[in-house]
Structure formats: structure tokens, C-alpha cells
Amino acid sequence: LYTSLHRPSPSLMMMPGLRSLPVWTSYDAKSNTNRIAYQDPTVTKIVQHLQSQVMEIRDEYLSASSSLDSDYDESSRGEHSDSSLHTGTWDWHSYLLQGRTQPDFCLHFPNTTRILGELQPDIFMGTPFGFCFFSKLAPESTIQAHTSPINFRLRVHLPLVVPSDGDVGIRVGPTKHKWITDQALVLDDSYEHEVWNHSKEERILLLVDIWHPDVRMQEREEIINMFQHAQEQGWLGKDGQQQNKEKGDGLKSEHFLI
Numbered sequence: 101l102y103t104s105l106h107r108p109s110p111s112l113m114m115m116p117g118l119r120s121l122p123v124w125t126s127y128d129a130k131s132n133t134n135r136i137a138y139q140d141p142t143v144t145k146i147v148q149h150l151q152s153q154v155m156e157i158r159d160e161y162l163s164a165s166s167s168l169d170s171d172y173d174e175s176s177r178g179e180h181s182d183s184s185l186h187t188g189t190w191d192w193h194s195y196l197l198q199g200r201t202q203p204d205f206c207l208h209f210p211n212t213t214r215i216l217g218e219l220q221p222d223i224f225m226g227t228p229f230g231f232c233f234f235s236k237l238a239p240e241s242t243i244q245a246h247t248s249p250i251n252f253r254l255r256v257h258l259p260l261v262v263p264s265d266g267d268v269g270i271r272v273g274p275t276k277h278k279w280i281t282d283q284a285l286v287l288d289d290s291y292e293h294e295v296w297n298h299s300k301e302e303r304i305l306l307l308v309d310i311w312h313p314d315v316r317m318q319e320r321e322e323i324i325n326m327f328q329h330a331q332e333q334g335w336l337g338k339d340g341q342q343q344n345k346e347k348g349d350g351l352k353s354e355h356f357l358i
Contacts, residue, residue: 106273108290112249118314122273122293124254124286134283142222142313143254147284150258150308153215154282157306158260161234164208165193170236171204188241188297196232196309199225209234216308221317224253224309226324228336234260237303243295245271251290252315252323258284258306266299279305288312 108120124137125147134151136144150157170191195205195216206213216223216232224230229250237243248255259279262268269278273291287293297303311320330336 106291108251108288109247109292110249110251110290111247114250114290115252115312115315118251118312120251120288122275122288122291123277124288125284127280127283136286140313143286143310146219146222146256146308146310147286149218150215150256150284150306151282154258154260157212157215157258160209160211161193161260161304161306165234165236168193168208171197171202171233184244185246186241186243189238190241190243191236191238192233194231194233196223196225196230198228199230201225205233212306219308219310221320222310222313224311226320227327228331229253230309232306232308235305235307237295237297239263239266239297239300239302241297245292245294247292248289251288252312253289253309254286254312255289256284256286256308256310258282258308259304260306261302261304263297263299263301263303266297266301268297268299268303270295279303 106122108114119138121137124140124143126135126137127133128135134147136147171194172190172192193205193209194202195209195213196202223232229248230253257270257279259281262279262281269276270285270287270293271277272287272289272293277285279285315323327336
């Protein structure tokens, strides 16, 4: 059932009982502080950690990335692999790709690797839906409206370079937002969302997937084991895409609860 209201609408799997908001951060310019929904201690800790290291992250990216090729590949990016998802140019340098750390990133961005490693155990590792990468959206590029496959992760945007002119922003659910340099934006991407850069400059941010703070450690382990079992049985590919259902009774529903 769909209505005119925006609700979480994950395309594959929904975990009931989780607190839900399209965006979990609200920047207060007067106090220069980023307010966190529910005053959640886990999300607060992650936001403060990333914001406190943002200059080091940005400097390393700008120094190292110019000599590296983007690792965005539509053929192997799981939920982001649909070629119709974006227009223009969207470049990645991935630390976490489908739940697995990438050695090339660790080699070229050692300081950022250390900073991200300090987010354990809350960074979204171990499932095919875990991503963390430098995201560069070129001028006159867009990412079309879509929802994530699941609702038990949150997505952090740490803006490193935000164009000063033009129309650059993100819509999550019913509301449009503009990135503020150095101020993290935390969203629930199981709500419909879209991104655009209608400017003459690149928009660059560090994207970090984290566990929804309501998912307990035992549940995280069970979810990771569930996905591993589904992949071993051939019900789910390494990219998180459902495989031929004739292989077993596994992931038969297009959208189911856990």
C-alpha cells in the first residue's frame, strides 16, 4: 500500500520496530552545531568523530585522488549498478564495497582508513549492502530518486567540497536539503531520495554506511550470518542481488520482514 506520505520503503527487506526519520541531523547555524535526532549517543559519537577529522580526510583525498582512477563500475556495484540511476559523471573511491574493505583504498588513503576503522563496530560491514566511499558528483550530474534495499542501516554524508554557486542538493522523503561543508548529514536511505549537482563545480563527500543504532549487537551478528548463508546457498549474489529462485526456498519474496 502506497499513500501520498513518505515512509520507509526498502526494496528488499524491512526490519520492524526501528525508529524512523528521513534525516537524523539538523544544523544550527547560530550555534554552529549539528543536532542529532533523539540525541542518539551512537549517531552523535559517529558524527562528532567524522567532523573532528574532516580537514585531515579532505586534505588526504585532494592530495591522493587526482592520480587515481574511479572504481565505480556499474557491472559490480550491487544496489547502485542500474545505469539509469544517474546521469552525468559519478566517481567513487571505495573503502567498503558490498561489506568488504578494499586494499587499494587502504593503500592510498591510510589516514582516512584509520579514521574509519575507529568507527568499529558501528560501520556497516559484513553484508552485501555496506558501502563507504569518496563520492564525487560532477557538474550537471544527477542521481535519480530511489530507495535502499534495507532499512537497518543509516547513511552518513560528510561534505568535503560543496559548490558555492548553482543548485546542489539532496531530497530525502518530502524535504530538500543542502550540504554544509564539514557538517555531516545523516539520512535513512530507505526513504525515497535523489541528488543533483546543477553547478559548474564538483560536489565531493565521504559516504559512510552505519548500522541503525536500534539494531543490537546480537542482531547484527545474526543478520550477517543470514546474508552469508543466503550467498552460500546461491539465493543471493555477492552483490546483494537475488539469484534464481529455483535454487532453493530462500529469498522468495521481493520484500520481506526479518
